[in-house]
Amino acid sequence: MFIKIKEKISTNWQFFIVSVLISAILSIIFPASFGQFLKIFYNLLLNILPVFALVFAFIFIFDLFLTPKRIIKILGKKSGFRGWVLAILLGIMSSGPVYMWYPLVDELRDEGMRDSLAIAFLYNRAIKIPLMPMIIFYFGLPFLIIMSVLMILFSVINGYVGEILLIKFGEKNENRSS
Amino acid sequence: MKNKFLIALKKTWNQFRQSLPIIFGVLLLISLIQALIPSERYASLFSGNFLDPLIGSAVGSIASGNPVTSYIIGGELLKNDVSMIAVTAFVVSWVTVGVIQFPAESLMLGKRFALTRNILALISSVVITIFTATILKILNVY
Numbered sequence: 009m010f011i012k013i014k015e016k017i018s019t020n021w022q023f024f025i026v027s028v029l030i031s032a033i034l035s036i037i038f039p040a041s042f043g044q045f046l047k048i049f050y051n052l053l054l055n056i057l058p059v060f061a062l063v064f065a066f067i068f069i070f071d072l073f074l075t076p077k078r079i080i081k082i083l084g085k086k087s088g089f090r091g092w093v094l095a096i097l098l099g100i101m102s103s104g105p106v107y108m109w110y111p112l113v114d115e116l117r118d119e120g121m122r123d124s125l126a127i128a129f130l131y132n133r134a135i136k137i138p139l140m141p142m143i144i145f146y147f148g149l150p151f152l153i154i155m156s157v158l159m160i161l162f163s164v165i166n167g168y169v170g171e172i173l174l175i176k177f178g179e180k181n182e183n184r185s186s
Numbered sequence: 187m188k189n190k191f192l193i194a195l196k197k198t199w200n201q202f203r204q205s206l207p208i209i210f211g212v213l214l215l216i217s218l219i220q221a222l223i224p225s226e227r228y229a230s231l232f233s234g235n236f237l238d239p240l241i242g243s244a245v246g247s248i249a250s251g252n253p254v255t256s257y258i259i260g261g262e263l264l265k266n267d268v269s270m271i272a273v274t275a276f277v278v279s280w281v282t283v284g285v286i287q288f289p290a291e292s293l294m295l296g297k298r299f300a301l302t303r304n305i306l307a308l309i310s311s312v313v314i315t316i317f318t319a320t321i322l323k324i325l326n327v328y
Contacts, residue, residue, distance in 0.1 A: 023207060024207035027212075030214075048221055071198050107290050134278075146257050146258070147273075150322060155318050170302045
């Protein structure tokens, strides 16, 4: 019975149901934190709504104007130095939490984006230009410069190494929801 | 053109609709972690010895939320005499490694992709931490 129900529900919804169950169980165990949990959830939801719109617009524009052939040219195997620069810049400029950008990366990878560039894009999302004054305030300008340069450098290293590992161990879009 | 527009809109909506349960699931888990582990508790995890950088990396990887929170906590940790290397490990792993987001990332982008990316991010957070702390020491900043 349980297996039959599980088979009918997509993996994405299974994940959501498990998250709800974990939240419900822990809220029962720690009732004092429940109010705070709801408040944080509500605030997070409000914060990501504009990002929802932004990511939706991005995916829509890509779907409308970029053909797989074009994406392969810009972000595919032969994109070269320009592809890296684009992935790094898009990563740094994109806003909101990283998980909001998974649908876009999923879409682009389906259309031919290199895994190395996908890794570099996601890694560079850690560099946030609007938050730089805050880093300077707490840790100083030298810290910001050193950390940012190293992160950009390591996004490329991670991209290269990650792609080699994924090719070697045969990543074939397994367990992907779409 | 109108047809192309509608096809693209439908494709985008389908893609987005599929990812909604995952995004909401992650939101729930992040809210839960933030509610159960208030940011003030992080300072108590550091002991002031050589294990602090490792603790920083581990806690930063598991903790989640806005990077602003990691900077504020990092600033407070520095004030509480936690070493710069531990704070750097904490901040870098907070913004680059996503243990809480891992199930969502593996569902949408593939388990191997998510695993490879996060392991590499964790390793680089340690290397970046060592480089950053060493360079800052050479420059005599901290």
